[in-house]
Amino acid sequence: MKSLNRHISWLIPAICIVALAVGAWRATRSSEGFDLQGFGTLPVVANGRIQPLDALARNRLLSIYGKQSVPGENPPPSPAGWLAELAFKPQDADQRPIFLIHHDEVLGLLELKQEDGKSFSFKRLAPRLGEMAGEASRIAIKDSQTWSPYEKALMKLWRNLGNYQQLKFAIAHPESLGLESDLTLLLQKAREALAETEKRERGEKFDAAAVEAATARMQVLLEWSTQTEVFTKPPSMGGLAAEWLKFPDAASAAIDNGELDPSTLAFARMGDAWRSGDVAIFNTTVSEYLSWLRNYRGSDLRKTRAESTFNHLAPFYACMGVYVAAFLCAAISWLLPGGDLRRAAFRLLLVGLAIHTVGLIVRMTLEGRPPVTNLYSSAVFIGWGAIVLSVMLELFYKNAIGTAVASMTGFGTLIIAHHLSLSGDTLEMMRAVLDTNFWLATHVIVITLGYSATFLAGAIAIAYIIRRIFGKIPESTATSMRGMVYGVICFATLASFVGTVLGGIWADQSWGRFWGWDPKENGALLIVIWNVIILHARWGGMVKERGMMVMAVFGNIVTSWSWFGTNMLGIGLHSYGFTDAAFFWLSAFILSQLVVMAIGIIQGRLNAKPSGSQPIST
Amino acid sequence: MSSPRNRKGIVGSVVAVLSSLRLTVLLLSLCMILIFVATLLQVEMGIHEVQLKFFRSWIAWFDIVPGEKRFPIPFPGGMLLGALLLLNLLAAHIRRFKLSWGKAGMLLVHTGIVLMLLGELFTAVLSVESQIRLDEGETSNYSLSPREIELALIGPGENGIETVNAIPFGRLREGASFGFDGFELRVTHFFRNSHIEDERLAGADYDPMRANRGMGVSLAVKGKPRETAMDLRDLTSVFVEIISPDGKSQGRWLLSNALAGVQEFEVNGKTWKMAIRQQRFYHPFSIRLLDFTHERYLGTQIPKNFSSRIRLLNPETGEDRETLIYMNHPLRYGGLTFYQAGFDNNDSTSILQVVRNPAWTMPYVSCAMVGIGLVWIFSQHLIKAFARRRTFAA
Incomplete structure (x- = not known):
């Protein structure tokens, strides 16, 4: 038993690493059937x-449905599979209930009731689209600051429907059942029409119907081009990023070139294979296009492959599990004698931190930017910063408090990050004002570390106040x-001050x-x-130990206000991210902190002789 | 008549209060409340108003019921709190001054803070912001104040050189009159912010006053609350009368910065021009906008970069050179800094922010001082903590 105890400090982290490795292997192995892994990398x-x-x-699925899994019968195994279905077999995708509607009046507008459920398929909503369009165009001209909750809910649904529809036109056309043959025919007819026009220019007899038919076909491509915002045809080797073309534009360009380019041909062929259920052709097409990309757009492919692998591995979700395990070990370690479980908890925390760090580095490489570029990444980084600081505390104090608090803070901030990721692409491009790596790397990093530290101090203080509910804290722990x-x-003061002033200098x-x-x-x-x-207050002896703890908890409120509250005002140069649900959660958080502070204050009143009445020594 | 001993006691206790940490904590807490309330009020009042009413004032008035302009309660404003904090800081340092390595960090931090507060004060007093608005190909040697307006009267000159008389905004009010060579200009109506409408479309809420001369003859005006949004500016309108020396009115004109161009009138056979316009700042050099570009990321409306290629012409120094102003890369020239601030007219007009701020280096210095000071103080704490642990371990 004793030897097991000793080994536990290694065993638990080792089991955790094995579990993570298995998870990673399962997430990245290729499945049978359609090669969605390869398709997703394109x-x-x-x-x-x-x-x-x-x-x-x-990202589309997350922002529409709030989850990365697909509902309905025979669901595609991955988001990439859902996209393939949506583009290649839209009539199937349209039956999946992925549109979430909570607002009563929006339900009413769509002739739906609460009893009908919360999620609806496109097919279910389609008959009322005209009604929605009218409302949407009425609301769109109003200042978005003045939208009522109903109008916000409706516009969000309307945007989601628009984004959903766009995907149908990204790599296919919903009305074409054999895109490759349709396009080939288009090229042939266009060539014939061209010959006819040349005849006309020479004044010879020509086939007016052929010219007209070809023009009508071109018209379809032009209209199609307005229905998608996705660019599928890469520039030729060494071409500029601005030379990417949308699928229909690439098809139009093919008329001049005389043949379809590899990307357009590949997507058209994939669609036909998907519709006829021909796994072999689909997979060969994907792998042929991938090898073409390797030769001609190597760096693009490396980037997308890295991002796709990163998404499959989902390191930040893995971290959350590890942090929970670390917290449990740390908490149990206080009840058991010996430091083995404490060491196990600390090592788990280090495993989590390692994954967290790698995740951050991969994101930085993908974006070519410092770690914090938007609200989502600030949440990821605040957690990371708090954990790094706690690791130092734990190395210094060795009492599992640092580990416990760090793992909870890390878990909490990653939960917040998850909810922020629902608003769309987390690797979005930087607006012109923010397009400067120097200031992102200095001001933003330092100020975010200030947030981290203030939250960490608050979290330790919460642990202190909760611990005191269960009785007097031993003097050594209290110290x-x-x-x-x-x-x-002290660190928070330094970081938040320097960060704020650097912001001023920026x-x-x-x-x-x-x-x-x-x-x-x-x-x-x-x-x-x-x-x-x-x-x-501490230096002046105005507060003692308990008072400082209560004040540190208030620091959480101040920081959460700065982090989220200020964005909700919708004014100023910094108002870049806001969701309504965030307002509810911010209020709930502030309330919870006030409750903890009240408990801390009451504790002091109850204890006639407070434990923290030592002279100031710092 | 108090005894000297007693007086010393009073002075002593005043100094004790002034230099106390309790006062520091109290003042800083008041600062937090002020800043928080002022932040919330920005939604309603706009950043500019809030700055004036709360931060650059001695007393800030809070409305108990937001939106209701009744029962305002006084609260110490930014100037008062800043001044008291400064006093508190100085008193504390004078009272407890001791030159030692231990105290050096604190001294550095607090000197840095004092510099920063002074820097803000200097900025408030000395800095001037204006804007240059240039169409592609246009040249200009002046910039316009974003908010302040002036009433410009352009007199007949000699040899083709006109003289410009500018009446600053502060002196424009109802009933004010200004004497000129051969006539008097009288302001009969004044609207700080206004809306101008064709009189056939104007409702009952418009002012009954009409102009009988100039561009404003068939226009009606109504007063409006001042603009609060950062990107909107007030449209000021005035009705003026030109009075001849014999006391006879030449007519009534409507002047407004909503009306483009100047309006003319004649006195003694000489033609004068007048207009309400943004206050102008003239520079000894001029700037020509060669090209404005507005890049977006492919397939999106997300701006990637704004840039203005300009030609700088300074006859004094003989300079005639091209340069590029773009996001995060302003041009510093002649004590002024030019920033890319905006654009208009389908990306063919560039708006440059022009700032003169002689105190701009102070935050840099104070930031460095406070940063170094804090690192100094906290590393001392850290060393102490390590030393304590070593004694525990031993």
């Missing part, structure tokens, strides 16, 4: 960047927790003003001031 340009079809499908919170607040460089009292700037300033208040 590069396209959407949302302004080169991405694999897999990412396009995943170390006090030291942790104090140290982390503003001075970019807009000619150091400080503009913009909500986000004010939010950052509030964090700095609050940390400074805690330090001065």
Whole structure:
């Protein structure tokens, strides 16, 4: 038993690593049937960047349905499979209930009731599309700040429907049942028409009907081009990124070139094979197109392959599991004698941190940017920063408190990140103002570390207050927790101050003003001031141990306000990300923190002789 | 009559309060409340108004019921809090001043903070912001104030050189009159922000006053609350009368920055021009916009870059050169900084923000000082903590 105890500190992390490896193997192995893995790797340009079809499908599915799995009968095994179905067999995809409708009035508009469920298929909504279009065009001209909850819900559904419809036209045309033969015919007829026009120009007798038919066909391509925002045909070797073409435009270009280019031909052939259920042709077409890409667009393919693998491995989801395990080990370690479980917990945390770090690095490489570029990545990075700081605390104090708090913070921020990812592509392109790696790497990183540290101090303080519910904290633990919170607040002060001022300097460089009292700037300033208040209150002996803990919990409120609350105001240069659900959760979070603070204050009142009445020593 | 001992006691306790950490904490807490409330109010009032009313004022007035303009309660404004914090900081340092390595970090941090507060003050007082709006191919040697307007009166000149008289916004109000060579200009109606409409379409809420001369003859005006959005500016309108020396009115004109161009009138056979326009700042050099580009990411409306290729012409220095202004890369020239601020007219007009801020280096210096100071203080704490642990371990 004793030897098992000793081995436990290695055994638990080892089991965890094996489980992760198995998970990774299962996620990346190719399935039987249609080669969706290969299909998902194919590069396209959407949302302004080169991405694999897999990412396009995943992000659309997430923002429409909120999940990466597909509902309905015989669901495709992956988002890429769903995209293939949507493009190649839309009548099947249209029956899958993926549109979420919660708002009563939106349901009413669509002649649906609450009893009908929460998710609906395109087919179910189709009869009322005209009604929706009218409402949408009425709302669209209004200032989005003034939209009512019903209008917001309707516009979100309308946007989702639009995005869904666009995918049908991205790599196929829903009305063509044999795209390869249709396109070949188009080329042939166009050539004939061209010959006829030349005849006409020479003044000879010509076939007017042929010219007219070809013009009508071209008209279809032109219209098709307005129905998609996805670019499928890569530029020729060494060509510029701006030379990507949409599928229908590539088909039009083929008329001049005399033949279809490899990408257009490949997608057309894949569609035909998918419809006829011919796995062999589908897979050969995918692999032939992949090898063409390897030769001519090697770097694009490497990028999309990396992103697709990254999406399949989903490192941040894996981290969440590891952090929960680390937290459980840490919590149990307080109940058991010996430090083995504590060490196991710490090693689990390190495993999680390693995956978290690799995930961040891959994202940075894919984007060619520093780690924090939007709200989603800030959530991922805040968790990472808090964990790195906690690892240092744990190395110093060795009492599992750092591990427990870090794993909870990491888990919490990754949950937040997951919900933020529902709003769309998390690797989106940077708007012009933010397009500067220097300031993203300095101001944004430092200020985000300030958030991390303030949250970490708050999290340790919460642990302290909860621990005190169960009785007096041993003096040694209390001393170390006090030291942790104090140290982390010192770091938070430094990082939030320097980060805020660097932001001011960026503003001075970019807009000619150091400080503009913009909500986000004010939010950052509030964090700095609050940390400074805690330090001065502590130095002046105005608060003791318990008071500092309660104040540190308030730091969570201040930071969450700066992080999310300020974006909800919808003003200023920093208002870049906002969802309505976030408002509810922010309020709930603030309320929970107030409850913890109240408990902390009441504890002090109840204890006639508070445990934290030591002289100030810091 | 108090005894000297007693007086010393009073002075002592005042100094004690002024230099106390309790005051620091109190003032900083008030700062937090001020900043938080001011942030929320920006939704309603706009950033510019909030800055003036809360941060650049001594007393800020909070409405108890938001939106209701009744029962305002006074709250210390940004200037007052900044001044008190400065006093608190100085008092504390004077009282506890001790030159030692231990205190050096604190001293550095606080000096940095003082510099930063002063820098903000200097910026508030000294910095001037204006804008240049250029169509492609256009040259300009002046920039326009984004908010302040002036009433310009352009007099007949000699040798083709006109003299411009500008009445600043602050002096424009109802009933004000200004004497000129041979006539008097009287402001009869003044609208800080307004909407102008064809009188046939104007409703009952429009002012009954009409102009009887110039462009505004068939136009009606109504007053509007001031604009709060950052990208909107007030359209100021005034009705003016030109009075001859004999006291006879020459007519009534409607002037507004909503009306483009100048309006003319004649006095003693000389032609004068007048207009309400954005206040102008003239520069000793001029700028010509050669080309404006607005790049978007492929297949999206997400802006990738805005840039203005300009030609800088300075007859004094003989400069005549091209340069590029784009996002995050302003042009610093002649004590001014030119930023790419916006665009218009289907990407053929560029708007450059022009800023003169002599105190712009102060935040850089103070940031470095505070940063180094904090690192200094906290590394001392860290060393102490390690030393303590070593004694525990031993």
